[in-house]
Amino acid sequence: MAMNIAQGAIPMDKLWQDAPEKSADDPELLIDVGGFEGPLDLLLHLAKVQKVDLARISVLALAEQYLQFIDSARRVRIELAADYLVMAAWLAYLKSKLLIPQQAKGDDGPTGEEMAATLAFRLKRLEAMREAATQLVNRNRLGRDVFARGAPEHIPHRFKSAYDANLFDLLSAYANLRQRQAVTQVTIERRKVWSLADARALLTQMLGEIGEWTALQQYLLTYLPPADRVTAMASAFAASLELVREGKLEIRQEGAFQPIYMRGGTKADAAGEVVVDGF
Amino acid sequence: MTVSDRDERPAGQQDPADASGETFSQAEIERLAEALVFASAEPVSEAFLAERLPRGTHVPSVMHRLAEVYASRGVNLVRSGDRWAFRTAADLSFVIRKDENEARKLSRAALEVLAIIAYHQPVTRAEIEDIRGVQTSRGTLDVLMEAGWVRFRGRRRTPGRPVTLGTSPDFLDHFGLEELRDLPGLEELKGAGLLSGRIPPNFQVPLPGMSDDFAEDEDPITQMDLEELGLLAPSGEEQD
């Protein structure tokens, strides 16, 4: 999913220094979105820059900012990784739910407010983990602040066995070996294709908390680069059928070429129901 | 390979554990324990010590007494999990620190993943991704495994039986933790429900207004802001 983000790519400001020389309409421009680690990280950053206390965050305002950012990025033809676009689609959906008063349709899916709470929770949790990581790394660390005996006289057995090997050694040896044997001449061309697994992950991610009929693909497609739309549509449809079979998703279509509505399935392992009225 | 220890021992010296006739003084036992742990760079497990100290020795209490003896010295006896090690006192780091053996620098992502594994263990990869909202790049886990801080713990008993990850004893040793409960802020995080996969029931989020209005202390993001963030080209170069 993060395939469009060049690992450890040039930070944005550096990039812009070169910008004049670059062909401005180069659509293949890959960026490390300012060094962000995914959409949640970007959201967290937006919240911080706005000096919004996460405890009293306005999810709606945050969603607005995120969508503005994505729009701006798209205007200058920055190619964004799929994760960022999926988040945009999800936030656009969330926004619409928050702005349109809930109609009592007997839907038992979460309300916009509940979805907003979920997002706020995830941001807060991520922030808490960042804070914990900082505290951890600033502890007195062995080999940096605290030192072991420099001239050990013996090493106590970790294991009773006369041979020492751990699971990691074993698994790396196996993986390396199999890989060596498998990829001797095979080179796989990188194609611009959304795999079934990609699409599945995206759908699951988006549908996680949605319990009512939603034309999700429309939200998704709005944010996808045109070149990706066909493959994304095809893969998402195939993935959705797979999810339906597993009972994780229900889909409905009023007629041929009508929008496809989806909602989360009831049980993970119950048999799903496919309602395709149009066919 | 492992010859019986007994056969190798010089004649006349008996295994203290077998010396049923002999009684060891407290001080003797402490000397033995001290020697065993001091000789090793790695922490030494209580099981290892129990095997080598006179039968019936209550290892934890010996070690705690020793730890007190060393508490004020330049070298301290510290516990990590059920293992003990001598380590230089943390406040002396400035004299001993050698530039050559700087502790390895972790990338931000690796550090974040490490913290998530430490606080949420046992945790699956999918859960880590859920918390970070992004796929863990290949190699990040590899780095942590190679450092010996993270290990495969087992498999979750759910469909698909995903592998669960956790921290290793070396993790405790490296970060100077006696046990996982000593992770900084663990109780607070737990109390706030931030270590669970679900929103805690008491989690309060102010309901957003039904309009585009920003909160009092909030400004809409502007073109300027985006430029400042380095996320956009300076205006003028904008395309489309």
Next chain:
Amino acid sequence: MTVSDRDERPAGQQDPADASGETFSQAEIERLAEALVFASAEPVSEAFLAERLPRGTHVPSVMHRLAEVYASRGVNLVRSGDRWAFRTAADLSFVIRKDENEARKLSRAALEVLAIIAYHQPVTRAEIEDIRGVQTSRGTLDVLMEAGWVRFRGRRRTPGRPVTLGTSPDFLDHFGLEELRDLPGLEELKGAGLLSGRIPPNFQVPLPGMSDDFAEDEDPITQMDLEELGLLAPSGEEQD
């Protein structure tokens, strides 16, 4: 994330070499000396200590005092030439010497063979060679048998009735696995960065079954088989 070391130092602690104004207590100086000798990989010269201890410290007298402190302990501070080191007390060296036959690292070849046996069991020798693309030397399997991690499982019902190999309960124990099904699968190996993305689409990692079940085309190994393999003395002479 890594804040400059200097900023982290508790206020008031200065580099002793620079601490011309400050006075260090006797105890502080001993702590420093102790930590320096402890952390050093080699015996430490008095010149080295003089460089790091507060200016004006009379190193030999500090070290002699320290040596006295440690004289009755399980670890002694000993001098050879003008260099100082910690050593296990001579009368306790027997507790340390016990461990001289240290665990040996498994060779890469042995790790590979072990992993193949673990994942692909029941597996024959020929199949192992097929997967590795090289012949397995005799010693490699011997090492794994000796370690007690690999065992003969049975015989394949194919021409030649080759012996099948599998892992032992000790294998699970040593590697911290509850059952063979806990071995990470393709996705997990990928996720941990152990397998790169550049693998063919039909690439598979087998899911080993329960260790004790025989495969359909596998017969249990019999007394006869073991004799044939030269692994047991002909029956009749069997011991126990």
